[in-house]
Amino acid sequence: MTEVLAQRAYQAPASPEAIDELHTELDRIWEVASFVPELDQMAFTTAVIESASNVVQHGVAVPGGELRLGVTLTVMSSVLQARISEIGAVPSPEMPSASLPDDDEESGRGLALIEALMTTITVELRGETKTWVLSREIETPA
Amino acid sequence: MRFSTEQKDSYTEVSGTGRLNMVAAPKLREVVGEVVSAGNKRIVLNMLATDFIDSSGLGALIGCLKMARQAGGDLRIACVQPQVKMVLELTSMNRVLTPHATAEGAFSND
Incomplete structure (x- = not known):
């Protein structure tokens, strides 16, 4: 379970462009880890982009x-x-709200989406770094 | 993400190619805003080539829907791909933005 089969790291200024670059990193990891079922790839990618977008939109330097x-x-x-x-x-x-807003609200669904897609979510605070740790169990283990 | 607009007989079709994320969301609002300002109230967003959406993209869809409805029209979505379908279902937004199988069929029952 703990054996690392593929790993990628990305770091950049927290700008909207970083979200597109991170998405490309996710596409690359699935090329290496193609054994991961499509549903898990889709769920994980969605949650990671949501979480990273949250950093770009709400993080204050x-x-x-x-x-x-x-x-x-x-x-x-x-x-x-x-x-x-x-x-x-x-x-x-x-922490942002994890409940879904009214249907006509245009924001506030990010954390609810992450919660629905991930098995566990933890947040670590260390000085000027806040880290979200998202995990998803693969539905059909390799 | 790239958008294109095509005037059909009874609606305006907006097609989006790429990822509807926080980068593309303002562009979608702009494109649909221009369509509505030009007096076109019935809009179909063809999502055949939209392979990803996040909550920013979803927010833009809701904003565009409101724009169209405030103008007395409607915005409907068609040809959604699996990831978009998943996000719509998990956020229950499929109740508000019901995916249609084809762009032509989106307003066919009106």
Whole structure:
């Protein structure tokens, strides 16, 4: 279960362009880890992009610093794991709401979506870095 | 993401190719805003080549739907791919934005 079969790391300034680049990194990892069922690939990719978008949209850089997005993607035989870090951010222990908003609201569905797609979600706070650790058990282990 | 617009007999078809994420969401609002401003109220978003959507993209879809309805029209979606279908279902937005099998069929029962 803990044997790492594929891993990719990405770090860049937290800008919207980083989201497209990260998506390309996810596409690359599935080329290597093609044994992962399509549904799991789809669910994991969606949750990672949601979480990284949250960093870009809501992260606030420390004064005079640069906010960076750091992501490590790890494929194990029965688990997919992502560590999504908000680096150089003003510490914010608050969590967004995980409940779905009204139908006509245009935002606020991100965390609900991540929760629906992941098996476990943990948040680590260390100084100016907040890291979301997302894990999904693969439905049909290799 | 690239968008194209085509005027059909009874509706305007907007097609999006690529990922409907936080980068593309404002572009979709702009494209649909222009279509509505030009007086076209019945819009079908053809999602055949839209292989990904996230909550930002979903927000843009809801914003576009509101724009069309405020103008007295409607926006419907067609040809959704598996990831888009999954996101619509998990957020229950398929109740508001029901996917149609074809762009031609989206307004056919009106």
